[in-house]
Amino acid sequence: MGEAALVSGPPVVRAAGMWKRYRGRPAVRGVDLRVERGELHGLIGADGAGKSSLLEAIAGVLSFEGGVLEVLGVRIDSEASAERVKGRIGFMPQGLGLNLYPELSVEENVDFFARLRLVPAAALAARKERLLAMTRLAPFRRRPMKHLSGGMKQKLGLICTLVHEPELLVLDEPTTGVDPVSRRDFWAILSELLRSGGLTALISTAYLDEASRFHRVSLLHEGRCVASGDPTEVRRLVPGAAVSVEAEPQADAFAALKAAFPQVEALGGTLRVFVEAATPEEATARVRSALARTPPRRVAADEPDLEDAFVALLRREGARVEAGPPVAVGAPAAPGGGDAIEADGLTRDFGAFRAVDQVTFRVRPGEIFGLLGANGAGKTTVIKMLTGLLRPSAGRGRVAGVDMARSDRAVKRRIGYMSQAFSLYTDLTVAENVSLYAGIYGLGRAAARERADALLAMAGLARHRDARTASLPMGMRQRLALGCALVHRPEVVFLDEPTSGVDPLGRRRFWDILFELARRERVAVLVTTHSMTEAERCDRLALMFAGRIVSDAPPAVLKRDVERDAGRLLEVVADDPAGAVERLRRDGLGDPVLFGRRIHVLSPEPERDASRIRKSLAAAGIACRGIEPVPLSMEDVFIYRVRALEEREAWRAGGRS
């Protein structure tokens, strides 16, 4: 299928200078886009970047004001012209399974879509079986859609979109909120479908780390296309090197680096600097010289990733990564030095369903602790139990030294909580929101004013204090919500999926604040996320799956453990990657996975396996362009741990019967 994308011919989608406004507010601002036949094209951007508007316009369900759009050779400029290509397009709108019918069973959903698309009965029967088997949904065909898990809904949505065998598949954020295992399944299914030919897919995602899944990507930011091309090409648009350093005290080193370089981020105990237009040696030297006062323990240069390039491109466009001055916003260090959060066998049942199962962990003051897992893994339930919003069915949670089951108001004053929904009053101004929370926590008038000034400075919102919250972009709202959660100087802060849907710049700004809060004020931070890149920024990470903690360690240790158990990750570049995957699988070379045009294989013995891979591909007549070890991603770790757990369960169940 790699070849298919290279075949020249008229593009499947061609957009030139497209504009879309909603009541005068532009959502798409002059986007050019080209999707070639047979291509897996990714549209990557944050909430509000214009992805959905673009995809809906291409699917013919949204009109636009300016520019030219051609889909499958038809110029789309009216409702009538859009109708002409709809038979050849499959469109899945945003929102996991939201376009499906909850009361209908899996099979009834598929049948409905097929009849709507006039699929002949015989063809439908064959296609349905094939797709249900491929997605492993066949055993659940009679189950009402409302009782499916997130991953299953996503796959059913895919089947329903594919059942009329469209030429162009348009999927709007199909992987948002899906657990990593299901996500990997999804990409595998999609690769297989594309391989059988005739299909072109245009898929949007908010996760930058999914970029490597595509043949080509277009990066969107605030309605504009910032870059477009092969993920590797895009990454190389901004030459430079990424340097990882460990230095103590970390906060001082962080401040020194921020003063010297525009792109610095804290990943747990490591600081990562992107040095533009520098070789690895130059970059290392420049970082060392910037850290003259806090000599680094370890310095290592490696290849920059796509996010480094994306942020650099955004900076070129004039966006600033604001470096707010460190402000004392947190609480005094907790006395005694005990753990800030202790969860002991926390369990919660909802009827027969166990949402959280025996969850145990500790968080120290000044530590950023991450709970990583898909929607429904139990992350929010854990937070609710620890903040006293929900009683545990069993187990105990202590926060700031107090049992949360007997929580009283005094305890609640020592914790801050920022929910997924941000709980801001969007009709109030920025300053009014802060003073409202100050009032709720009983701050005096003078104290509240002083506090509001400090928090707004920290959040970079001082210039927006009289702006209506509703008018703020996502990233600013998030920082305001964090400010409100910190208004009473809590010792422990709980953040429930704080940065989902925020662009990379906004996310960096947010995490900078968390870092300052943890390192300088010794505030314990518990954050839940389902973004793998975000997880890397935590000091320690607990992987949650089906209500249980699968693994709990610093991100680097988690990766090292998997490498110890399962080996290194090899990236194979070969012509005809899909054929190569099949060949390698047949020859028993691990479990190869396709990432765009590259293949990833976990190998316990890298040297020996590399030569075996070469031999296997040569025998199949597939040219191998290169094999090299690459670092494991957090997703690899998660999937490995969950699979191991499932196998153990299966083995145990088998042993008992």
Added chain:
Amino acid sequence: MNLVRVAALARKEWREIVRDRKLFGLAFVLPAMLMLVFAYGSGQSLEHVPLAVVDHDRTDTSRRFAERFGNTVYFDLAGYVDSEREAAARLARGDVRVVVVVPEEFERRLVAGRSAAIQTWIDGSFSNSTPPRTLQGYVEAITAAATAELQAGAVARRLGVSVERALTLLNPIRVEVRYLYNPQLRTVWSVGPSMLMFILMFVAPLLMALGVVREKESGSILNVHSSTVTRAEFLVGKLLPNVAIGCANTVLLWLLAVGWFGAPFHGSLLLFAAASLLYVIATPGIGLVISLLVDSQTTAMIISVVVATLVGSQYSGMYIPVESLSGPGWLIAHVFPAMYFNDLVQGVFLKGMGAAELWRELCALALFAAAFPGLAWLLFHKRRRA
């Protein structure tokens, strides 16, 4: 129009309504429940109203006068009260609804051939003016009867004729009223057919509007937008199950009105069936139009309920005859099918009218059955602007 696609849409819609508890209740439980509640509620006539008497006279005549009230079905004598102040308190508490004050020297004045004033207080705090007016009528009638008896006695004594003869002499002209179509003025009889009109007007647009807006909210409407289903196919597919539900409800409500409440049905069943079919196409049509103008289920619900309640009760001729409406009210009554259907069912049920008399109403209903879905077709677009 491709029937496979229409059938696919209709079948899906039907399954959702039947399986979703809220929609099922709205479609199949609410109509019958409304019929029972309204029919029993409006069937109650004003009887056994508690009444107190302040008797300042305390004579045989005053006692007999007071007892006249207790001896009717309209009032229950809740007792004698010593003072106006106490009577006012009981009225305020709602213990009694009517107070009759008999003045001092009541008997003496009557015997002396002079007139005596009976003060009557009626609780005016009902939400509409009908019950107090009715109560006033009761009190006046009972007092008039007492007066007539007194007069007759006096005349009989003076002329030396019998009391009956004296009564005839005193009332030479007598009013004789016969209520046509509903001789015993049984509310249920005339309410039953009107309820049919009202309930279908209430439920059908609501169910239909929720059916479309629900899909707008979830995003599943995009399945239709992004496919080759035509606008007409979508609207017909959505409408069909709702028309079927409307038909089922018409049968059920007819059975309740005629079978349970004993309302008479004198007219043509065929005419009634034809009119009902048009009505159960037109009413969901209103829901379709609403659903295309709003984006949230809450808004759709509020608009449907407000429109249906106002049009169904105030502008349909159910309570107020449409002829007495003027200007905008008259117009509202004429741009909705409710009034025409109400006239038609009243005619068919109670007056035994046929197509010869009711063809205008039938034509109007046919027009509405085409107009509302047609308007929806014009409003519906598969490529939205925002």
